[in-house]
Amino acid sequence: MKNKVVVVDDHTLLLEAIGGLVRDFENFEVLYLCKNGQELLEKLKFPKNIPDIVLMDINMPLLNGIETTKALNEKYPQIKVIALSVEENEKTILKMLRAGAKGYLMKDTKKEILKEALNQVVEKGYYHTNTISKLLIGSLTKDETAVQLKEREVEFIEHACTEMTYKEIAEKMFLSPKTIEGYRDSIYEKLNLKNRIGLVLYAIRNGLFTP
Numbered sequence: 001m002k003n004k005v006v007v008v009d010d011h012t013l014l015l016e017a018i019g020g021l022v023r024d025f026e027n028f029e030v031l032y033l034c035k036n037g038q039e040l041l042e043k044l045k046f047p048k049n050i051p052d053i054v055l056m057d058i059n060m061p062l063l064n065g066i067e068t069t070k071a072l073n074e075k076y077p078q079i080k081v082i083a084l085s086v087e088e089n090e091k092t093i094l095k096m097l098r099a100g101a102k103g104y105l106m107k108d109t110k111k112e113i114l115k116e117a118l119n120q121v122v123e124k125g126y127y128h129t130n131t132i133s134k135l136l137i138g139s140l141t142k143d144e145t146a147v148q149l150k151e152r153e154v155e156f157i158e159h160a161c162t163e164m165t166y167k168e169i170a171e172k173m174f175l176s177p178k179t180i181e182g183y184r185d186s187i188y189e190k191l192n193l194k195n196r197i198g199l200v201l202y203a204i205r206n207g208l209f210t211p
Helices: 012-023 037-043 065-075 090-099 111-124 131-137 151-160 166-172 177-191 196-205
Strands: 003-008 028-034 053-056 080-085 103-106
Touching (some): 003 012, 012 028, 028 037, 080 111, 151 196
Parallel strands (some): 003 028
8 A cells, every 4th residue: 555645835836846756756656736724624624635745845824834743643643744945054954853753855866866765754653864854863872771861951952952041941950051061062972973963863763752
């Protein structure tokens, strides 16, 4: 049985082009195409319209990709979302991951990478080895299972997965901003991470944070 995919993008030509690419993959079929998140949520009210994967644009009218992904994560957690966007800034990627996206691809991604991402999401439940993720978080070279985190470090990671600034985290944990910076730097070194995106991905993989 083929995996059902829905593509959501407000640019008609791109929408049809991406749909065409997915139709060429033997293990996947395109259920339908949508021009924005609101249209998708309307269609999902009917059980026959529920796909396995949604390829989601971010910047769309009526309901953007981040808001739509949050809604899917709450109402249809079985649907896996892969962001497909022109946005490559850290803040946007973090927001999509927090919203529940299982992968993040650029729109100029090669056909083979898109196919690999779809297959990985089906098999593993996520796709975090694409070019944009590597560019931003670097590869994890240490054995994660060998890293022991202290209770307060785990607490810091949980807060770091939210929208809070480091100053707000310091206030929440009743610590000074300088101490929080120390926690951050220590954790980055322990886990061989380069930034907050890497921290969120680590937390999701290890059950410290659930989108």
